[in-house]
Amino acid sequence: MMPQQPLSSDKYPVAFQVPDAQGIDKPEEACGVFGVYAPGEDIAKLAYFGLYALQHRGQEAAGIATFENQQVHLHKGMGLVSHVFHHEEILHKLPGDMAVGHTRYSTTGSSHIGNAQPVVVETRLGPLALAHNGNLVNVSELREYLLSRNSEFVTTTDSEMIAIAIAAEVNIGKDWLDAAISALSHCRGAYSLVIGTPAGLMGVRDPNGIRPLVIGTLGSNPVRYVLASETCGLDIIGAKYLRDVEPGELVWITAEGMISQRWNQQPERKLCIxxxxxxxxxxxxxxxxxxxxxxxxxxxxxxxxxxxxxxIVIAVPDSGVPAAIGFSRASGIPYGEGLIKNRYVGRTFIQPTQGMREVGIRMKLNPLKDVLGGKRVVLVDDSIVRGTTSRKIIKALRETGATEVHMRISSPPVTHPCFYGIDTDSQDQLIACSKSVEEIAAHIGVNSLAYLSWEGMMIATGEDPKTFCSACFTGNYPVPVPEMLKRSKLMLEELKAG
Ligand code: SF4
Structure with missing residues (x-):
């Protein structure tokens, strides 16, 4: 039987803890957010499936809060959405007209149930439930400000601080919209927010729109609204994509419909590339x-x-597949399936044996001998972070009989950590920070290695490069990062240069 660890929340039901996935050498997305305003619909079920589609944005914890008049119902726990909501009964205990949902991978705050979202705080106008995707860069400053107003914290997350900042403004007499706008003026960094209140549902994006947030509609008479980190969260419940929440915009959804407010007058689009x-x-x-x-x-x-x-051109599945197909079409080298992914390899409680650890990558990916034997292979992936997984894959390809392996990466070298809600390593662990392309090629064991240029990546967007954050490739952070925070992830030389 799988060990199930009891978790420390008395107030809300919890699911069981799931240990970290093994050996994935990719930055982890911070969070997925979801909201639905749909009186008369099974909103808990809509939220469940919305989160299910956003599962790739965070696998550590999940939660849904629903609003029934002045009352909030909440269920959250550690693990995948399907683990946390493992029985329909749980959804039956989440009635109401409106729901807020969240999937989490922690970037600030430690990994425990107390930090799972939505965050719920009480105000004079009733409860507020907040789901956040992103990362604030001025947490210390915000904490000082809130402490000076005698606010109390339960968790260690920046998300809770945003909720408390809004509650503090409500409690001095402001309405929900004015309170949110005042509180947001104290927040710097990346934040796409979905906020439930007894009066309505709110969607907010920071002035740079670093993390995505989209609006969808459900049905036609009356129109109901959905907010989600990505359009895949709309598709799954049959909602139609209406538009993005714009950088620096707040949308407020009530029984009267949706209104939009530009809460920040100087938005500057910087979507995370x-x-x-x-x-x-x-x-x-x-x-x-x-x-x-x-x-x-x-x-x-x-x-x-x-x-x-x-x-032959092959991809590191699944994320390298589109770029590998594009590479094949442009180069004329045939595309083939060379690595088969175990699609059911979730997180496991059972540790592999030492022998299994040595073959490592074959837990997840297994090369096809008859496709690759005697071939010169182009292996396409979307990024290299530490290089550990690439090295194992290339070793496996060679053992399978590939005569040459040429690796091509569809983004530039990752040289800088992210401070805006993506869990990249500190700079000294990023292989491209300390090694040249030739040294990385030798380290991972390929015949040749090439990355896409920064210009090439931007040309492919078809948009103005100024409208993106690409700081993990350039070190040009669009929202200034305080020195203290930089020290937590940047190498000393970089700080001296900066
Ligand atoms: S630093 Fe990189 S990962 Fe972070 S927001 Fe900018 S482009 Fe995205």
Whole structure:
């Protein structure tokens, strides 16, 4: 039987704890947020499936809060959405007209049930439930400000501080909208928020729109509204994509419909380019097309920049697949399936044996001997972070009989950590920070290695490069990062240079 660990929340039901996934060498997305205002509908079920579609954005914890008049009902726990809501009975205990949902991978605050979201706080106007995707960079400053107003904290997250800041403004007499706008003026960094209140549902994006947030409609008479981190969260429940919440915009959804308020007068769009390269699902829409199409173009661009002599193009599944197809189309080298992914390899409680650890990658990926034997292979992936997984994959390809392995990466080298809600390593663990491309090629054991250029990545967007954050490739952080926070992740030389 799988060990189930009791968790420390008396107030709300909890699910069981799931240990970390093994050995994935990718940055982890921070969170997925979801909200639905749909009186008369089974809102808990809609929220459940919305979160189910956003599962890739966080696998550590999940939660749903529903509003029934002045009352909030909450269920959250550690683990996947399907673990936390493992029985329909749980959803039956979440009635109401409106729901807020969250999937979490922690970037600030430690990993325990107390930090799972939505965060619920009480105000003079009733409870507020908040779900946050992103990361504030001025947490210390905000904490000082809130402590000076005698606010109390239960968890260690920046998300709770946003909720408490709004509650503090409500409690001095403001209405929900004025309170939110005042509180947001104290927040710096990345935040896409979905906030439930007894009066209505709110969607907010920071002035740079670093993390995505979209609006959908459900049904036609009356129109009901849905908010989600990505359009895949709308598709799953049959909602239609209406538009993005704009950077610096707040939308307020009530029984009267939806109103929009520009709460920040100087928005400057800086969408995270990594959302487009890797994080968001390939079937989600950004800039009016699926990310699958964008990633195809990344592959095409990559082939134009660097095509070796080879017999077959394969992808590191699943995230490298669109770029590998694009690479194949542009280079004329046939595309094939060379690595088979175990699609059911979730998180496991059972540790592998030492022998299994040594073959490592085959827990998740297994190469096809008859496809790769005697071939010169182009292996396409979307990024390299530490290089540990790439090294294992290449070793497995060679053991399978590939005569040459040429690795092509559909993004530039990752040289800087993220401070805006993506869990990249500290700078000294990023392989491209301390090694040249040739040194990385030697380290991972390939015949050749090439990354897509920064210019090529931007050309493929078809948009103005200024409208993206690409700081993990350049070190140009669009929202200034305080020195103290920089010290937690940046190497000393970088700080001296900066
Ligand atoms: S630093 Fe990188 S991962 Fe973080 S928001 Fe900017 S582009 Fe995205």
């Amino acid at each position: 990594f959302e487009m390269i890797y994080f968001a699902r390939p079937d989600s829409l950004m800039h009016d097309e699926t990310l699958f199409s964008y990633r195809l173009r990344l592959g095409r661009q990559l082939a134009q920049e660097s095509t070796p002599d080879a017999d």
